[in-house]
Amino acid sequence: MDDSEFVLNQSSINPYILNIEYAVRGPIVANAQRIQSELDAGIPKPFTELIWCNIGDCHAMGQKPISFLRQVVALIVDPSLIESDSHYPADVKQRARRILDNGGGLQYSSEMLGLPVIRQDCANYIQDRDGVPCNPDSVILSTGAGEMIKELLQVFARLQPSASTVNGLQYGVMIPIPQYPMYSASITQYNLQSVHYYLDESDNWSLDLSELRRAYDEAVGKCEPRVLVVINPGNPTGQVLRKEVIEDVVRFAKEKNLFILADEVYQHNVYAEGAKFYSFKRALHRLGPEFSTTVQLASLMSASKGYAGECGFRGGYCELLNPDARLQSLLYRQLANRGCPSVAGQAILDVIVNPPKPDEPSFAEHEREKSQVLGDLKLKAQMATETFNSIPGMRCNPVQGAMYAFPSIELPPKLIEEAKAKGMQPDAMYCTALLEEKGVCVVPGSGFGQRPGTYHFR
């Protein structure tokens, strides 16, 4: 091919972008889209309906949105409804009015970190959750948690090692395996080095400190590990980490001067008996001022998960604790260049962190809807585990939290060989068969990462 046909030279295409792999929208999903159009066009298949399980979108799977959330945001979108509507409860109108009166009209708002009134509501929520103070100045609103993941990792993007660093090493980002693929994709995009620590499948996908140390020790010298990502509750693995584990992780991060990126977007999705969400911030405080005033922590929350499941609004927050001056300066410079986060997303997040109170008219209905959704999710979590464990060759840890099951599958050696001969991942081949023969679209474990020689899907 003649290079002059292209605006990008072959030799200078950015390999870090070219290598982005985002499994949740990977080739199996493209294949499923094709099958869906063929079904729509009346082409016969071994099944009549395609079942989409590739993405954690509860509403797309039929879950009804929570009324109170939508009502408040509808009034913010069209404030004239506050007068004309005769149907919404009074507390819905009060909520909307309060945000509108505090700069929450749907304008740009000069506030790059988000509306102060909503940052304050997030701070109140965090304070109530953890029982320790939260300063609204440390809360940054975002267009979804995903945006913040990318902004935070980008801060650590280095130039080509040789040109810019003393020792010629890239920064390393420690991520769990399996992990949410936005992490691996962004690490690639920003030319960072990923450092894999394996979650322990034999212990309910828990995080094992000695494995964290092993991963760290092996990485040192190949890169400079600086960020430690923990996803709790876990995606795709569904584990809910115990308090002691989290405190161990914090001690480790302090010892190694790691920035903790705590992805806590599933904090409302905890189902298993005895499991409880315990935030990294609480751990910092329980360990004392030596930790709570020094360990650098970003905790992420999203409107897309929990009982709200509001994926379309793209709303989230990040609480940023103890950022050092350099990190903060770089991050704020990037944020100044993004425009403000979607105000509709900010608004829905506000109602999620500030739900109806017991003495308000919407309280009872809101509680009912919320426990319905969380009850359904809990039931599905149990059913998924039981079903997978009843199938020969599959094994699945109990889904303690989040929204996914990540069963392991035993693949016949013949299939494994066949896949390798075709240059395919064996689990991708299995998922392709599942799609083409049964009409079920799942994501192969290789998209999230797994121990070599094991196979899974989500």
Add this chain to the structure above:
Amino acid sequence: MDDSEFVLNQSSINPYILNIEYAVRGPIVANAQRIQSELDAGIPKPFTELIWCNIGDCHAMGQKPISFLRQVVALIVDPSLIESDSHYPADVKQRARRILDNGGGLQYSSEMLGLPVIRQDCANYIQDRDGVPCNPDSVILSTGAGEMIKELLQVFARLQPSASTVNGLQYGVMIPIPQYPMYSASITQYNLQSVHYYLDESDNWSLDLSELRRAYDEAVGKCEPRVLVVINPGNPTGQVLRKEVIEDVVRFAKEKNLFILADEVYQHNVYAEGAKFYSFKRALHRLGPEFSTTVQLASLMSASKGYAGECGFRGGYCELLNPDARLQSLLYRQLANRGCPSVAGQAILDVIVNPPKPDEPSFAEHEREKSQVLGDLKLKAQMATETFNSIPGMRCNPVQGAMYAFPSIELPPKLIEEAKAKGMQPDAMYCTALLEEKGVCVVPGSGFGQRPGTYHFR
């Protein structure tokens, strides 16, 4: 300072991020925020109210949102209103129902490029505007035009030159001076090289082809120019480019194999007698298939501008024409890693590109509101020009379009010297005085770029 206090080493802080300067949220704005809080706290100032002119947010300046837009989106946010509301016109309900029935519930939507129904509506809009076909597959929806600017420029991000390219040069992005500062900030952030071409202040800030050539020729050898940004109508300069100029630019881009990034977000904001918006896409087609099938063009549109002025929703589209395979592959990989654009933003954009038709009940009121807004903006454009030109030492070109005036100011040599002695830009010093003495917050010309020795503000 001891390096170990920081998670980022001094030597490896990414200078490209550290150097991001985003004037619209720069030090003068920070200063203004401080003054505003002092005013709020009752501290006396030479003025009683601060006038914010730093940002192009019409709603924040008191412009009323267009009813039809907000009504349709309110119904998408809370579809139960379609039944319960007795106040909205029938066409509002039809619009909302149509989007809801086509996958526009506020869920994630597996569509990384945006909802197909809305991409189709954008394509119809473009087709009607230009009188040439538009394929919805070439329309990409985004969380504001700003998001697309960054995604597109990032595709051209190279690694450190020496490590990755044959000739050791970075890609150059040609930008007008003065320009919208998100361009210069993003060019810095992604380690690209900016190539400045000056707009001609003596000819209503028009774009002069010989100046484009000069800039290009001087840049070659220092970088590889590959992207040509044109903002039309212009921000901050307010010019509306003539058809012939645009066609010349297209010929030039073809000659030099430049990717045209046409920022056409102000396409509805044209006020001056005789001025008319002429799209780059039309120019491609008028010049014939040799151009329309080869020249790479991204045309940007936004919900934040025009008569809608919906800055808070973060909605926009990009029409991408003739992308070469490499560019498209890189861009799509990046987009797969962003989640979907805000569905509320997509919805408001839909109603903007698909306004009420003459036979629909909302038509008359919508037309009334729209011409009110555009009439007000036109009046303000005229008044701004006249006022500035009546002040000794100021000169301002007619504001033909967009939303800003960019008058030049003669600064006394003494002030210029004083500023230089303090290491400040002279116009920044002037704007600081304007803020502190008169309570008017404007952005100095140096934030947008200007010919050396000239001074402006927006």
